Amino acid sequence: MPGSGKGEPDHMNPRHPYRILTDYYYNWRGLNNGLSFFHTHPQYEIYYFHSGNCDYMLGERIIRLQPGDLIIMNGMTPHGPKVYEPSEYVRTMFSFDPYLVQIFDENMRSCDPLKPFNVLRNYHFRLSPDAKAECEDILKRINRFYCQNDIVQYNRFLMAFYDLLMFILVQGRSVIEERQRTGSEREQYVGRLINFIDLHFMEDLKLDDLVKEVHISKFHLMKLFREATGKTITDYLYERRINQAKILFLYEKEPSVTHVCYEVGFKHLAHFSRLFKKQVGHTPETYKKLAHSAGGQLQHRK
Structure with a gap:
């Protein structure tokens, strides 16, 4: 099943009308052959680390990952994992074009779902146990609906994806406010x-x-x-x-x-x-x- 962690990642399968993410892996174990680990791309990216032994390169930073770590990226900063035990490396990742949020109703865009990406640009969240459980629940729902070739499930995916953006906004709210307050x-x-x-x-x-x-x-x-x-x-x-x-x-x-x-x-x-x-x-x-x-x-x- 594409993106399920049991089959090929999304970019290795034919796309269909309801698959709108640029790249997508859910609960994916191991490394992907032929991919450059330290890379850039024009899309925004959300990366969630489930388990393994891994350092993550984010520009000049090297982050020692722990299960429950969440990273958001603007894509153009060089980034990628340094994995020490490939068989134990498990993560969820997807990238998307910023224009994707235009799909949402104007009222849903009023709080700026992309504010964390635009203000923080590249940021590493170390989630609390409760936030970790909530994030994993949202990711599970995204995967459940994203893999269905059906307009109803597509709309349910959009709601789950929007929920994840709101979750990230809540997690980063205090940092965003501080940066905006001292940003003169x-x-x-x-x-x-x-x-x-x-x-x-x-x-x-x-x-x-x-x-x-x-x-x-x-x-x-x-x-x-x-x-x-x-x-x-x-x-x-x-x-x-x-x-x-x-x-x-x-x-x-x-x-x-x-x-x-x-x-x-x-x-x-x-x-x-x-x-x-x-x-x-x-x-x-x-x-x-x-x-x-x-x-x-x-x-x-x-």
Whole structure:
């Protein structure tokens, strides 16, 4: 049955008029042959983790998944799983074009079902036990109705899908409100600086260069950045470089530790190794070995 977790995923089967999701897997176990794990796409995506041993790459972030984790994505940020035990990897995932919400009645769109995707863009929810049970119930209903070639069941699917969007909106409401409340001057400058760092972190960046990029005083920028992120600008730059190094170690077997050190923007191997161990909990050499060992289990510090 397509999308049921027992047959082929939806994208491997002929589509019919009532299948409107771009890609769909329900309670799907194992890996899909021929698919690139670290990828992008123009659609929005909802990902729910049921069980397994998996890290999830979301841009520069690496998330150690737990059962009941829910991730929403705008799609264009590179993302994908790093799975250590494929036979135990179980998830539900579907992607959809944002215009899909136009199907809903105008009154149903009044609360903006896509607000979490537009405001949070990419966000990881660690659901409470009650929220986990509610989410799994909604996903079960979506799958039950989505797999039926019938206009009545199609409408029931739409209601279940809308319910999931409302569930996500409720889960993210406090974070959304906080971002909108503090999103004036602080978000403007900090957002510009983070975007600049994400594009140029591999270069020889100095604090004065970053200050010039956003055109405010050094003291004011440092204050706004710490208020928004809880980190110094330098700490964020180093963490961005270390996260990129982790991704290179996970997805590439050939590069040496020294090569990765310089590739991500560090000038001194000893400095890179010290910060890597402090942030990750392993030396770069140990992390690289664990990343490519059979069934290797990496524990990441937050």
